[in-house]
Amino acid sequence: MQKMLKKYFPVFALPTLAAFAISFLIPFILGVYLSFTEFKVVSERKWVGIENYIRIFSQDETFLNSLWLTVKFTFVSVLTINIIAFSLALLLTKGLKGTNFFRTVFFMPNLIGGIVLGHIWSLIINGILGYFGVDITYDPKYGFWGLVILMNWQMIGYMMIIYIAGIQNIPDSLSEAAAIDGANPWQNLVHVTIPMVMPSVTICSFLTLTNSFKLFDQNLALNGKSPDTSLLALDIYKTFYDHTGLKLAQWHGMGQAKAVIFFLLVALIAFIQLRATRQREVEH
């Protein structure tokens, strides 16, 4: 049986392998290749070596700007989303009345698509800013914090559900033991609850980190019009589509190079982050 399986392994693996190659591997390799070329359409390309990579750092200042903005945005969102989601989860696991209702309510924004949510918040924020005679494009700060609010609004519910599951997994007797050992509620939280939900923290920080870093549609919907609040993904998009004229082939090449860097960054973050939190987890 074992031998049979070994023999026919390629046959069984082929469909998945083919799907993986066609939908991911080949486009990915092609994409990396294209980042070393200038092209208007994919079939007509000119090899330029690492020229595109040099250009995005020397000629196109938007890239470093949006990289920095993305880092700031990711940092702030990961912190706020996780802290708020965890706090809500703590509140909603105390067995108070109406708990189920609030769990549902907090989860709902997650069911609305990014673009729609972006437009809704753009209406709300612009509505409020309208009283002061400005709009969201007036100051990059508005755009930034608008995005943070939007991201929180959308992701907190989902993360909260994960934290609730994690908290409910902790045996009651642990916090009782801690209370008897002399821990006040705060010490109980720090020494028992938080270490015990580290697996959930891993999942949630990973999800929020990558989602914030890769954010695109909300960004497009909320502040696609303001030039200074493009995160990396939107910046890549704009590099492709917001330019016309003779140098279009160059812009395409640069966009491609940005996308490759973007991929490397996302992969690196995911890797480091998983390593770091895994070490702090406990099996129980």
Add this chain to the structure above:
Amino acid sequence: MATITFRNVAKSFDNGKFTVIPDLSLEIKDKEFVVLVGPSGCGKSTTLRMIAGLEDISGGELFIDEKVVNDIPPKDRDIAMVFQSYALYPHMTVYKNMAFALKLKKMPKKEIEEKVMWAAKILDLEPYLDRRPRALSGGQRQRVALGRAMVRNPKVFLLDEPLSNLDAKLRTEMRSQITMLHKKLQTTFVYVTHDQTEAMTMADRIVVMDKGVIQQFDTPQKLYNEPANMFVAGFIGSPQMNFFDARLENANGLKAKSVGFELEIPKSKAAFLSDYINKNIVLGIRPEHFISPDEAFEKGSCSLTVSAELAEMTGSETNIHFELDGKRHIARIKSDKKINRGDKIKLLVDPETVHFFDKETSLAI
């Protein structure tokens, strides 16, 4: 250094929907080893958890050292508790598990180490101090749970069925360890179990509970020799006491007539029983109080012949199961002969060892 007093304590769950303990009054002395026993669901853990402060008290007052503690949170009660599930912190090493309470008290590191090492030595845990609980066996975890309580030097030690997850051998071993610990620490111990051997061997005094009501609170000897009612009589002792319905008659002296045998009431009991003449009573005879005719015995004025349905050799003694008046009973006798199913066996009873109960109230007479 603590007394624990329940004064008319009541406990109900869900705003009075389920009353678990209707009215409990109990005084536990300083340095006493008190064991709570009773069938499952009778409220033992609930009682213990009220002492710990893990359950609110619905009515009455609970005192620790003359001080009402109804509204004092667990952390300020200076008690230690060993949970049935051990409740060790999975993310901490054995050392840290034991040191946790002391660390919270802001005790100097040096002192913490001394205390933990002292407990580890007594409990044989020194080789495991750097391990996480999941890398320990059940018995080791149990000892860590004990150690965590010991290092704190608390006023009161609470233990909720701490040995129920251990195998028989380890249980016997831990039983004597806990008893020794009590002698050494000189603190008040409250110990919950449903194992009556544990209760009998460890306790200074035993609380027998049923449905949240204390049936009797006394020393193991008293519970065994003078059970207050049929519940206690049946609960304490193993195999359990046999009950026979009987009728008390006065013809040529006081006699209890039951199906298959007749018992002459001894002089010592006659006075108490005089109110029950021509009434139904229940006779309680412990299995170990039956006597085989092989044994030299003279006083016996009561004998019955039964047909053995099952005979279990337990070494020096034999448990004979028999049926009488539609109920199953057990007699434990010394016998060298092999007893077979269906054998007719004569059993003797010393009337002095028989217990008498009121059939209506099931109280001891």
